[in-house]
Amino acid sequence: MQNTNTLKEKWMPNRAAEAIIRAEKIEKYYQQPNESRIQVISATDLSIQPGEILALLGPSGSGKSTMLRMLSGLSTPSAGQVFWHGSPIREAEVNVSIVFQSFALFPWLTVLENVAAPLQARGVSPAERRERSLRMLDTVGLDGFEAAYPKELSGGMKQRVGFARALVVEPEVLFMDEPFSALDVLTADNLRSELLELWTKKTMPTRAVFLVTHNIEEAVLLADRIIVLGRNPGHIRTDFRVKLPHPRDRKSATFTQLVDYIYKVLTRPDVAPAEAPAQAAGPRAPEQKQRYQMLPHTRPGGIAGLLELLLDKGGRDDMYRLADDLSFEIDDLLPIVEAAQMLGFLHVEEGDAVITAEGTEFANSEILRQKELFRDAAMAHVLLLRQIRRALETKSDNTVPEDFFLDMLDEQFSEEESLRQMETAVAWGRYAELFDYDAGRRRFVLPDSQEEEAAAGEEAH
Amino acid sequence: MRIPHPLARSLVTVRNWPVLIDLAIAGAALAAFFAMISTGVYWLSKPVPVVAISSSIGVLPVYAFYSIVRMAIAYCLSLTFAIAYGYIAAYNPRIEPWMIGVLDILQSIPVLSFLPPVVLAMVALIPGHQLGIEMAVIFLIFTGQVWNLAFSFYSSLKTIPREMIEASRVYRYSGWQRFWQLEMPYAAIGLVWNSIVSVAGGWFALIFCETFTMGNRNFQLPGLGSYIQTATFDGNVRALVSGIGAVVLIVVATDQLLWRPLIAWSDKFKFEQVEASERVTSPILTLLRRSAFLGAVPGRIWNSLQEPLLRRLARSKETRIVHPVDESASRRPSPALWLLGVAVFAAICWAAVQAALLLRTLTWPDLRLLLEGAAATFLRVNAALLISAAWTIPVGVAIGFNPRVARIVQPLAQIMASVPATAFFPVLLIFLVRLGGGLGIGSIALMLLGTQWYILFNVIAGAMSIPSDLREVARLFHFSRWQRWTRLILPGIFPYLLTGMVTASGGAWNASVMAEYSRVKGHTLEVIGLGAQIDAATDTGRFAMLLLATIFISLMVVTMNRLVWRRLYRLAETRFKLEA
Structure with a gap:
């Protein structure tokens, strides 16, 4: 329990000492001549932490852009204060940049002059200005365009100039105000992934990114933390972490779940938002610092049964109807669905369970083939199973004590939950013939036939 | 070719200040008038040397030079x-709101009605020298140019x-950098086009102002304007024609050597996201750009001057913080x-009251005369406008619909608009006198010029801006004429x-001052009108009359602007705007 608490604390934005920018009860309103005021944003606390991409989502009129301008010091809050490293932003030497929706490039300056202009404002010498600007243009892929004028460039290239101009001053916080919404879909996609690459590889010296967008997918694709604003007046509706590792797969179940979740929050402004869905690590990034998924407590047989039923129904059905057909409570069905989803056998779309190609093959196969498929899926998607298997393969005696994994699980789950996780892992591992479990010695062992193979492999080396 | 910015007199289309400000500004104007008159009267006893104007053609280059220097000084002052x-x-x-109110009213007032008091005041301030008149003329050109800029x-x-x-x-520009990298470039195109209008207006005033008679005193400056006027007065056709020729030559040269390169150059400040297919070209600019010296040296000098300043500014407190956009200044x-x-x-209150008291000396017949004059001038100005519109609309549309003709005529019309009508007045006057006709119709013809x-x-620009698909629709559905x-x-x-009409109406009011009262070959030609009243009052030194006539003209122009032109403008901006 304690563990989850510390984790939660880490996600919460209130650790004031660390924040680069911290807003305290900032409000924006316009005074009307007749004494009444138009409230644009109601009192809001918000902070930008180092190391995160923070996305601000909201319907139009929720004051996203106003929020960005108040946090960057471009606009003064009507009430409340914004702090830059703890001191009021009005007096601090703020080092931020903004990438604008309309690019806001100066049409009478060349690309190079546009990028160098902010350095000029900071008194950088001409030679250094030129060198740094050229380097930055190279980074954003505009090598050779320095003498062109912005009107000669395509939209995507203009925004690259916008990025170069923003990054050349090495800002601590990079603000982006709908930077991709004036571009066509493909160009936007391209730029987004390049930005992400700069960010994850630390090519840009920026410590935090603040992105305003109305595009849900964009937010889920890029952000480490998402804040959803509501309107009339603007306020924070939900604030949660996105724990999917980069690069993110738009088609992965967790991704679509998150998108659905945000969509629901946005489309039902009168309902208090639910908790953000638990997120399993995506399949694409196993090398990142890993956390264990929560294995749903279900047996492999249940998964097979569900998939076969689903296939009979044409590969897609409403989850409530499925539960009904199986005379299950929905709460009993959900772990099975979740497990199948985790293994990549199905995904959930607007309350429907939809079988995937792998799932179809699984349901159509006979038992031995099913085990094989299950094994592959488990190795690909389930961290704990993969770790156990790898450990067994590397150890010379092909056995590992259960406690070793329990200790690791304990870092993340309560003791009780760790035991249950282990129980499920054993059930799945046995079914897939990934390993055997010696209950007497409380050790994992490789199955007999495979033990010999492993030994043979060892000798060959 | 589409003309992006027609020659325009800018008009404040949205008025968001209270009437109080208008009244206050009117009061201040009255006060200024009184101040000028009283200094003038006080110093009038001092002698001012009169420069004799030669009518030999040999002096023309020197006179032209004087006039150009006057123009240049006035223009630089106006721009700054x-x-x-x-x-x-x-x-x-x-x-x-105060400053824009002042702009709105002052740009409506015909410059020339201020000529007498301004000359008087300036001469009075610097007595015994030509310098006073010199400054008065420069000041008048200045007031004619500055408002639309x-x-x-x-x-x-x-x-x-x-x-x-x-x-x-957010990139923490200093005021200096913001001015040169954002504000000036953004304003450049508007400034160039308005400079063309301004300088044209400047020539108009200059030609008229260089010679000026008040009572039995002549105030004269050596220059093209006084040359032409002296030639007219003497009936010396040869001198007159060569004087006008010099003016036209200067105007054409300015257009080719200055404005066209400037327009072509300012193209780079166009705030557009995509490149336009057609643009103004200027061989002079191409030539200048080809020069390696001009390409590098001015930029280098500018940078070596600017760099230390930029570095200094970067260290100042001003550029270390981000200034909010909504900072309440x-x-x-x-x-x-x-x-x-x-x-x-x-x-201001005291002086305004004094000025108003000055009006007490006026009698009822005076007032009747002025009212009659106001009505006559009003009719004359509008007649001139209607006649102009009546012939220019069909001709302009015909030209505009024919791109090949338009490409030739358009620049010519622009140059013609820049040639000061004041230079042609004398020719017309001499013609009228030969015919034996009076100024009645003549003055309208003068305004037409x-x-x-x-x-x-x-109109040409407008006709060219009508999209060809709309014209095709008209043809397709067999629209009747x-x-x-x-x-x-x-x-x-x-x-x-x-x-065009707004600009022309301003020009016509200005022209009325000279069109209704002229001296040719020793005769004085005169018709009933406010302009004539102003001139006559100046000649006889009746300041009360002068003041009231000026007030009438200003009132009429301001009222017309507010009641008619501004409303039509708003209509044009909303209903008749052709979106590209």
Whole structure:
């Protein structure tokens, strides 16, 4: 329990000492001549932490852009204060940049002059200005365009100039105000992934990114933390972490779940938002610092049964109807669905369970083939199973004590939950013939036939 | 070729200040008038040497040089003042409505009606020298040029896109850098086009102002204007023709050597996201650009001057923080400023009352004369406008619909609009005198000289701006001639026509002062009219009459602007705007 608490604390934005920018009860309103005021944003606390991409989502009129301008010091809050490293932003030497929706490039300056202009404002010498600007243009892929004028460039290239101009001053916080919404879909996609690459590889010296967008997918694709604003007046509706590792797969179940979740929050402004869905690590990034998924407590047989039923129904059905057909409570069905989803056998779309190609093959196969498929899926998607298997393969005696994994699980789950996780892992591992479990010695062992193979492999080396 | 900015007199289309400000400004104007008259009268006893104007053709280059120097000084002053004025107005919300109110009224008042008091005051301030008249003329040209420049700069500053301003703020530009990298470039195109109008107006005033008679005294400056006027007065046709020739030559040369390169150069300041297919070209500019020396040296000198400044500014407190866009610049004014304000206000009140008291000397017959004159001039100005419109609309549309002709005529019309009508007045006058006719019809013809070119120029631009697909629709559905004009052409050219009419109406009011009262070969030609009253009052030194006539003209122009032109303008901006 304690563990989850510390984790939660880490996600919460209130650790004031660390924040680069911290807003305290900032409000924006316009005074009307007749004494009444138009409230644009109601009192809001918000902070930008180092190391995160923070996305601000909201319907139009929720004051996203106003929020960005108040946090960057471009606009003064009507009430409340914004702090830059703890001191009021009005007096601090703020080092931020903004990438604008309309690019806001100066049409009478060349690309190079546009990028160098902010350095000029900071008194950088001409030679250094030129060198740094050229380097930055190279980074954003505009090598050779320095003498062109912005009107000669395509939209995507203009925004690259916008990025170069923003990054050349090495800002601590990079603000982006709908930077991709004036571009066509493909160009936007391209730029987004390049930005992400700069960010994850630390090519840009920026410590935090603040992105305003109305595009849900964009937010889920890029952000480490998402804040959803509501309107009339603007306020924070939900604030949660996105724990999917980069690069993110738009088609992965967790991704679509998150998108659905945000969509629901946005489309039902009168309902208090639910908790953000638990997120399993995506399949694409196993090398990142890993956390264990929560294995749903279900047996492999249940998964097979569900998939076969689903296939009979044409590969897609409403989850409530499925539960009904199986005379299950929905709460009993959900772990099975979740497990199948985790293994990549199905995904959930607007309350429907939809079988995937792998799932179809699984349901159509006979038992031995099913085990094989299950094994592959488990190795690909389930961290704990993969770790156990790898450990067994590397150890010379092909056995590992259960406690070793329990200790690791304990870092993340309560003791009780760790035991249950282990129980499920054993059930799945046995079914897939990934390993055997010696209950007497409380050790994992490789199955007999495979033990010999492993030994043979060892000798060959 | 599409003309992006027709020659335009800028008009304040949205009035958001109280009437109180108008009244206050009118009061201040009255006070200024009184101040000028009283200094003038006080010093009038001092002798001023009169320069004899030679009529030999050999002196023309020297005279032309004098006139050009006068123009140049006045233009530089106007530009500097306009930029400072526009800047202060745009960035000080507290005094912004006042400053724009002043602009709106002052640009409506015909410059020439201020000629007598201004000359008097200047001569009085620097007695015993030509310098006084010199300064008076420069000041008059200045007042004729400055307002639309100031308004153009102000409105450019106000329309800079918000994100551009935000970019300059968040990247912590100093005021210096912001001025040269954002504000000036953004305002450049407007300033260039308004400079063309301004300088044309300047020539108009210059030709008239260089010679000036008051009572039995002549104030004269050596220059093209006085040369032409002296030639007219003597009936020396040869000198007259060569004088006019010199003026036309200068105007054409300015157009080719200065304006066209400037327009072509300012193209790079166009605020557009995509490249335009057609643009103005200038062989001179191409030549200049080809020069390696000009390509590198001025930029290098500029940079070596600017770099230390930039470095210094970067260290200042101002550029270390991000200034909010909605920063309220209104600080509480200091008590000293308050006191000063009150004192100025009191002085203005006193002087305005004095000026009003001056009007007591007027009798009822005087007033009747003035009212009659006002009506006559009003009719004359509008007749001139209607006649101009009547011939320029069909001709302009015909030219505009024929791109090949338009390409030739358009620049010509622009040059014609720049040639000061004042230079041609004398020719017309001599012609009228030979015919034995009076000024009655003649004065309208004179006004026409000044008005028609603006309208023609703008109508051509308007006709060219009508999209060809709309014209094809008209052809496809077999529109009758009547339908074509009422459904397509007139609405299509309306905004342009209006711009031309407003500019022309300003020109016509200005022209009335000289068109209604002239001296040729020793005769005085005169018709009933406000302009004639102003001239006559100046000649006889009746300041009360002069003041009231000026007030009448100003009132009529301001009222016309407010009641008619501004409304039509708004209509043009909303209903008749052809979106590209």
